[in-house]
Every structure is written in structure tokens, then in C-alpha cells.
Amino acid sequence: MLQFGIDLGGTKTEIIALDQSGKELLRRRKPTPRDSYDAILNNILSLVNDAASELAQSYTLGLGIPGALSYQTGLVKNANTTCLIGEDLKGDLERALKQPVVITNDADCLALSEATDGAGAGFPSVFAVIVGTGCGGGWVVRGSLVSGPNAITGEWGHNPLPWREDSDAVLNCYCGLSGCQETILSGTGIRLQAREETGKDQPAEVWVAAAEAGDEEAKGVLFRHHRRLAKALAAVINLMDPHVIVLGGGVSNIASVYDVVPQLWQEWVFSDSVITPLKKSVHGDSSGVRGAAWLGAQADYSSTG
Ligand SMILES: [Zn+2]
Numbered sequence: 001m002l003q004f005g006i007d008l009g010g011t012k013t014e015i016i017a018l019d020q021s022g023k024e025l026l027r028r029r030k031p032t033p034r035d036s037y038d039a040i041l042n043n044i045l046s047l048v049n050d051a052a053s054e055l056a057q058s059y060t061l062g063l064g065i066p067g068a069l070s071y072q073t074g075l076v077k078n079a080n081t082t083c084l085i086g087e088d089l090k091g092d093l094e095r096a097l098k099q100p101v102v103i104t105n106d107a108d109c110l111a112l113s114e115a116t117d118g119a120g121a122g123f124p125s126v127f128a129v130i131v132g133t134g135c136g137g138g139w140v141v142r143g144s145l146v147s148g149p150n151a152i153t154g155e156w157g158h159n160p161l162p163w164r165e166d167s168d169a170v171l172n173c174y175c176g177l178s179g180c181q182e183t184i185l186s187g188t189g190i191r192l193q194a195r196e197e198t199g200k201d202q203p204a205e206v207w208v209a210a211a212e213a214g215d216e217e218a219k220g221v222l223f224r225h226h227r228r229l230a231k232a233l234a235a236v237i238n239l240m241d242p243h244v245i246v247l248g249g250g251v252s253n254i255a256s257v258y259d260v261v262p263q264l265w266q267e268w269v270f271s272d273s274v275i276t277p278l279k280k281s282v283h284g285d286s287s288g289v290r291g292a293a294w295l296g297a298q299a300d301y302s303s304t305g
Contacts (some may be wrong), residue, residue, distance in 0.1 A: 002059040004051060005293025006044060007106065008032065010066060010081050013040075015047040016289040017055055022117050026051055027289075037083045045096050062102045062296030064109035064288045065089070068151040077151075080134075080174075102299040106130065107154060108145050109291030110281060111138025114246045116294050118282035127242035128281070129156065131229070132249025135182040139240065144298065157182030161228060162235045163268055168228065169196040181232045185225070187250045193228075194221045208254050226260040233261065234268035237276055248281040 002025065003018045014029040028047060033039035044063070052059060067079025069090060076084040093101045111120075111128035120126030120140065129137040135157030139146045146153050161168055161181040171183040171192055184193045190204035198217060210218035233245060251257065258278055266274050281287050 001297075002055060002057050003293040003297040004048060004059045004061045005109075005289045005291065005296060006047065006061070006063045007109065007288035007292055008040070008044065008063060008065045008081070009106075009288070013043055013047065014289045015051055016286070016293055017051055017059070018290070018293045022290075026055060032081070035083050037087050040081075040084070041089070041092055041096075044093065048097060060102075060293075060296035060299070061093075061097065061099065062104070062109075062292040062294070062299070063089075063093070064106040064292040064295075065103060066106055068105050069103055071149060071151055100299065102296050104145065104147075104292075104295055105136060105138065105151075106288050107136030108138035108147075109289075109295065110248045110287040111140045111154070111246070111291065112145050112294050112298075113283050113287040113291030114248070114281050115140035115143060116291075118287065118290075119246045119279040120244050123243040125240075125243045126246060127154065127236055127240060127244075128246040128248065129154070130249040131185055131247055131251035132187055135186055135249075137236075139242070145295065156232070156236060157185070159232075159235070161185075161232060163231045167197065167224070169193050181228070185229050185232060185251070190221070190225050190251070193225065197221065197224070204250070211256070222254065222256060223260065226257055227264055229257065230261045230264035231268055233278070234265040237265065237269050237271075237274065242276065244277045244279060246279050246281050248284070248287055252280050 005016045007014045012029050013032045017026040033043055066081055067076050070077045075086050076089050079085050090101055090103050107130045110130055114120040114128050115126040126140045137154030137156045139154045158175050158180045160179045170179045172178045173180040173183050183189050187204040195201045207218045207221050211222045262278050283290050
């Protein structure tokens, strides 16, 4: 049995096929159609059907989406690709493919991928977050994704930043609240917070390059960002005490995060010492599609007992 995973992103849709050992047998990607649910659905079906006919073996299928399925209705919610909201993506795929399909959040896919054979492999529990355009998290315990009745486990980005200081900007969030930590920890957040602090409006990558070249103002911008990230992760440690924290997304590529954040978070963690490792994701941008593949396989085992 092969394991197919699909990562449905805002701009591209990718499929991967893994064998039981995690070896990659096939990988394809297509642009994600804009603003049409039917076009997105047909795009996924053509990727799956082409891979299935090429590999000519039965498969499990998992799908990572920028959103979640409502437990009440089974329909898509919380998706920033808004034409998916309210659609029966799981049901439509299962009817067309005549087999079970498992769908979860893209941050859950990162967590499962990294827990299975990435930076969290061998740790009993893994909290993994995508800190990129937004901030979404996932929680894996002993190899299994944890999910709750609201399908929002790990949605830490929409909590307010803890231990807030006067210099921390309070920015409006697309979720309808303001001051969500996503709005200042994400790549976009680095830009907006730095604009408040310095009056300069430039992308996070420009600040990072300047800091790495030794620019004092940029180093200050990044240090304050890392201090805020340390507070936000200290709150996670206090609540869940994961055995490892894994970062994905654009902010995970900032090398200084892994030195500075663990030096700072002790101040807010309710423990005499903090030994939690903070690691960069091993599979990077591939974690979404790899995690989706592992997820489909897990669900197949549980449904067949
Ligand atoms: Zn929010």
C-alpha cells in the first residue's frame, strides 16, 4: 500500500507518493486554481488519478489544507483560500475516488511529518508551528496527531501575545480580534512591528539580511522579535511541556532564532530550568505533503483496525 499526500496551498497543489519506509516515489505540483472550488477539486483529482495510474498500486490519501473540517458539519472552515469554506471537500473527493480521504490542517501535517521522521523523531511529544505568513501549530503525542472537539488543537497564533510590553504593537488580525501573536511573530508581523518601531517599511527578509550583516538597528528588530517569540513559546511550554518544539515556515529560516529564543524563554517558564530543544524542521516546505501522506496511512490503519 502506497501513501499519497497532497498539500493544497494558496498558490500550488503538490502530491507526493511514499512507500512504507517513507521513500519518495513520485512528486508533482500544479498551480492551485483561483476562486473556483470545482476547479480546485478537479485539480486534486487529476493529480491523484495520474499518480495512481502511473504507480499502479493501491494507496491511502491524506490532504493538508490551509483550514480545517468542522466536526459538526464535515465542511471546510477557517480557510484562507476562501472558496473552500463551506464545501464538502472530503465527501466530494471520497465519492470521486471511491476510497477514504483524511483531511487536516497544514500545520498538523508539519507536526506529523516532523514527528515521524524529521526534527521531532524519537521524542514522545512534539509541538510544531509554521511561523510564516501566519502562525499555526500542531501537537503530536507518541506518533499520533492530537485533535479536539473544535478541530483547533495548536491554533496558538490567535492567542494574544503574553507578557505584553508597551512597545509591542496591537495589530488587527483577519480573525476579527486584535493583538493576536500571529500578527507580530509571523514574517508579516516582523515587517509591521519594525515599521512601528523604526518608521521603515521593508520585508522581514531585508531586516534579516541586514542583521546578519551586522546592522545594529536590524539586530535590535530581530532581538525584540525573538524575545516575543520566546514569550509565546514559554506559554506553550507552561501549558503542554512538549518534549521538543519544531519550527517551520519562513521565520524558521532565521538562524538566530535557535540561539536567542532558548536563552530568553527561561524568564517566563515556570521551572527552575528549561531543557526543551527548539529545532528547525528537517523537511522544510515538504513537511506539508509528507505529513499529509503519513496522516492518510494512519487513518487507514485505524479504520481497518
Ligand atoms: Zn487572530
